[in-house]
Amino acid sequence: MNVGKSYRLREFLFWTRREVYVLLALGIVPVSLYQLAHWRWLAIPWTVVALIGTVTAFIVSFQNTQTYNRTVEAQQVWTSILNSSKAWALVSRDYLKNADATRQLVNRHLAWVTAMRYQMRRRREWESTQGRTNAEYQAVYCVPETESTLEFELAKYLATAELQQVLRARNTATQLLANQSRAIRELFAGGEMMINFFIEMEKAIKDLLDHQGRSERIKNFPYPRQYAIVSTIFIRFFCVLLPLGLLKEFDALNALVSGSVKGHMVWLVVPFSAMISWTYTSLEQVGASTENPFEGGANDVPIAQVARMIEVEMREMLGDTDLPPLLRPKNNIIL
Secondary structure: OEEOOOOOOOOOOHHHHHHHHHHHHHHHHHHHHHHHOOOHOOOOOHHHHHHHHHHHHHHHHHHHHHHHHHHHHHHHHHHHHHHHHHHHHHHHOOOOHHHHHHHHHHHHHHHHHHHHHHHHHOOOOOOOOOOHHHHHHHHHOOOHHHHHHHHHHHOOOHHHHHHHHHHHHHHHHHHHHHHHHHHHHHHHHHOOOOOHHHHHHHEEEEEEEEHHHHHHHHOOOOOOOHHOOOOOOHHHHHHHHHHHHHHHHHHHHHHHHHHHHHOOOOHHHHHHHHHHHHHHHHHHHHHHHHOOOOOOOOOOOOOHHHHHHHHHHHHOOOOOOOOOOOOOOOOOOOO
């Protein structure tokens, strides 16, 4: 997530520069053939291009709205995880008579949050971070989950036996919640809590499972591929046709000018077609980078920072003073 005022124009141009190069080439080739080889038949009616551009704009707008909604939902899910985590710390502290058991429940919860963020960062085939432009941009910020292993992080919170058990599970986070439920059942059976407290804590675990399920749905189910490919095809089709539709429009400007530029106005098709097409390709690129809010892109939901906030606040409730610092953004980007 970018925590600065905004992206700088040069950053955005650097991110989209490869598309700009292609768009300039798409303008130069038809203009050269039209002007130098006198292929006047290349020009197509502007109305055709305008209609295609209108349809493409609707498709791109629809895609960006849907991908933005995915990111907003991801933010809401992890805000709910933050709130539920603080509630878990309170009930673990106030419902139990055993301070060691409270510490175990809190540590296991921190392990669950850690497992969740690592599972959310696992790569999926449809994600865009492996694309050349996004992979190149990752050099300017850091993804905490790539700097240490899941086993190393979980070892901070779990005993060795439980650590090995949860690492063998297909879904580490689910296994940790199962262990959490077993632990409070044993505490209840041992007389460490009253039945109404036990029921409340089981409900809290159910809420955590609901949050996990919502987060996993966003991670494991991409924006529908049929809509994504239609958007890409229409944008590319429009970018190819746009210079052809502008040829006669700019060639007609020769009647309004004089001097050295007369007869060469058609070359203005190159910069103007590139600028117009760039607005479409940039919107598509922004939508693609927003589509998967956990993939490790610069616009992702900052789940590592949320996890650190959870650890600080939960441990503070237990009276700890040696708290880890919050993560610091690198080049205004924090994950």
